[in-house]
Amino acid sequence: MKKIIYTLLINAMMISCAHATHLGSDLKIRMHDYRAMIVELDNINYNSPTTEFNIDELAPGRHLITIWTLRTHHNSGGPRLTYRGYIDIPAQSRVTARLTEYQQLKVVRIEPKYVLPENNQTYEPYDPYQYNNPSAVMLVCNHCGNFEELKSVIRHQSFENTKVQIAKEYMHDNRIRTKEVAELMYLLTFESNKIDLAKFAYQLVDDPQNYFKLYDKFTFDSSVRELSDYIHTRS
Numbered sequence: 001m002k003k004i005i006y007t008l009l010i011n012a013m014m015i016s017c018a019h020a021t022h023l024g025s026d027l028k029i030r031m032h033d034y035r036a037m038i039v040e041l042d043n044i045n046y047n048s049p050t051t052e053f054n055i056d057e058l059a060p061g062r063h064l065i066t067i068w069t070l071r072t073h074h075n076s077g078g079p080r081l082t083y084r085g086y087i088d089i090p091a092q093s094r095v096t097a098r099l100t101e102y103q104q105l106k107v108v109r110i111e112p113k114y115v116l117p118e119n120n121q122t123y124e125p126y127d128p129y130q131y132n133n134p135s136a137v138m139l140v141c142n143h144c145g146n147f148e149e150l151k152s153v154i155r156h157q158s159f160e161n162t163k164v165q166i167a168k169e170y171m172h173d174n175r176i177r178t179k180e181v182a183e184l185m186y187l188l189t190f191e192s193n194k195i196d197l198a199k200f201a202y203q204l205v206d207d208p209q210n211y212f213k214l215y216d217k218f219t220f221d222s223s224v225r226e227l228s229d230y231i232h233t234r235s
Contacts (some may be wrong), residue, residue, distance in 0.1 A: 003131065010209050015215055016203050017032055023059070023060055023091040023095070024056070024057030024059060024060075024090055024091075024092075024093060025057075025058050025059075025089050025090065025091060025094065025095060025113060026051060026054070026055070026056045026057070026058065026094045026095065026097070026113060026185075027054070027055050027058050027087075027089060027095045027097070027235045028053070028054050028068070028094075028096045028097070029052070029053040029097045029098070029099065029105075030051065030052050030053070030094075030097075030098055030099070031069065031098070031099050032098055032099060032100050032101050032149050032153060033068055033101070033153050033156075034051050034153075034166070035051070035070065036049040036050065036051050036068050036069070036091070037049065037051070037053065037067050037068060037082070037099075038050075038052065038067070038068040038070070038079055039053040039065070039066070039067055039068075040064075040065070040066040040067075040068075041055065041063060041064070041065060041066075042063050042064050043064065047116045049070055050120060058089055059089075060089050060090055060091035060092075060197060061088070061089060062087070062089075063085050063086065063087055063088075063089060064084075064086055065083065065084075065085060065086065065087050065105060065213055066081070066083070066084045067081075067082050067083040067105075068098060069082075069083055069084060070078060070162075082096045082099065082118060082164075083104075083105055085101055085105060087105060087107070090110065092112060092113045093110050093111065093112060093113055094109075094111050094112075094113050095107060095109070095110050096109040096110075098146070100146075101149060101152075107147070108146060108174055109173045109174070110224055111138050118200075128213065141199070144169060145179055145224070146174065147174075147183075150166070150184075151184070151187065152168070152208050153174050153186060154163070154166055154167060154184070154187050160188060160189060160190060160193055161193075162195055163187060163188060163193075164193050164196060167169070167184050167197055168197070168200055171200070171201055172204075175206055176201060176204055176205050177206050177207055177210075178205055178207050178208075178210040178211050178213055178214065178215070181198060181201045181205060181214065182195060182196070182213065182217055183216055184199060184201075185197060185214065185217050186217070191218065191219055191220060191223055194217065194218060194223070195218075195223050195226055195227060198227050199216055199227065199230050202231060202234065203234065208231075209232060214227065215227070215228070
């Protein structure tokens with residue numbers, strides 16, 4: 001009898017684990033200025049400093065997040081407690097969050113982790129305004145102020161290649177419009193980097209029909225032709 005109960009218990013645990021994995025979500029957190037941080041999740045401390053915290057197969061539900069930021073060379077002392085609060089994780093999702101300069105943890109993107117193949121089923125893009133949990137972490141997009149934070153971070157970078165990299169990473173996680181691409185191009189000095197950023201953003205903008213407005217942001221006619229040719233090859 002004991003052996004049967006033990007067997008049933010093991011089977012139940014295996015089923016439970018399989019179900020948890022199926023529902024598990026992925027979480028990614030970064031600082032607004034890409035500073036190194038130490039993260040504690042549900043009172044489990046991940047001691048290794050990182051500029052991007054990633055955890056996979058996180059159970060859906062509410063989780064306690066604590067973040068310490070590392071001091072810069074201008075400051076002394078150890079890590080500084082920057083944020084402590086809760087984040088609500090939906091099932092089967094990839095969640096991207098940012099810790100802002102105002103020490104707020106904002107979820108900037110939630111997308112389905114799995115897409116079912118039956119009948120070509122697809123998922124609609126996640127709408128943050130339908131995430132009706134008043135105690136959940138605030139959800140934002142770049143049209144709600146986040147874009148201004150991005151520009152501030154880029155302005156403070158010393159190297160232009162770093163500026164371009166930060167802009168591209170932002171575009172992966174946020175919706176972008178042609179006029180905002182133009183604002184990012186204005187923060188760059190070299191024509192080659194402006195072209196690089198404009199090409200990268202073309203496949204991501206919400207309004208590609210307005211992309212011709214970027215032509216007057218270039219100094220050389222050759223740059224205009226290069227971007228125009230690039231657009232025609234992808235239209």
